[in-house]
Amino acid sequence: xxxxxxxxxxxxxxxxxxxxxxxxxxxxxxxxxxxxxxxxxxxxxxxxxxxxxxxxxxxxxxxxxxxxxxxxxxxxxxxxxxxxxxxxxxxxxxxxxxxxxxxxxxxxxxxxxxxxxxxxxxxxx
Numbered sequence: 001x002x003x004x005x006x007x008x009x010x011x012x013x014x015x016x017x018x019x020x021x022x023x024x025x026x027x028x029x030x031x032x033x034x035x036x037x038x039x040x041x042x043x044x045x046x047x048x049x050x051x052x053x054x055x056x057x058x059x060x061x062x063x064x065x066x067x068x069x070x071x072x073x074x075x076x077x078x079x080x081x082x083x084x085x086x087x088x089x090x091x092x093x094x095x096x097x098x099x100x101x102x103x104x105x106x107x108x109x110x111x112x113x114x115x116x117x118x119x120x121x122x123x124x125x
Contacts, residue, residue: 018086
C-alpha cells in the first residue's frame with residue numbers, strides 16, 4: 001500500500017457500525033501532480049488507500065487486504081472539493097464497505113475484504 005497523506009477531515013459522524021467523514025480534497029496534495037495536466041483528478045488508488053487506511057484504523061483492523069469486491073469509480077474527484085467518505089463494517093465477514101459521495105453525486109464505492117487474523121495473531125501471550 002502506498003504511503004500517502006490522508007485528506008483533511010472537516011467533520012466526523014459515527015452511526016453504530018458506520019462512520020462518515022466529510023473531507024477536503026486539497027489541490028496541494030501530491031497525488032494531483034501529473035494526473036492529469038489538462039484537469040487534475042484524484043487517482044482511484046488514492047481513494048482506495050484512504051478508505052482502507054481510515055476504515056481499518058477506525059474499526060481497529062490491521063491493514064491487511066485480502067481482496068477488493070465491486071469496486072466502482074463513477075465520477076472524477078477534483079482538487080479543492082469536499083466529499084463524504086462513508087465506511088461501514090460487516091464484522092462477521094471482516095469486510096469494510098465504502099462510498100465517496102456528495103449529496104446525490106456518487107464518486108466511488110466498493111467492498112474491502114480484509115485478511116482474517118491467523119490463530120497466532122489472536123492468541124494472547
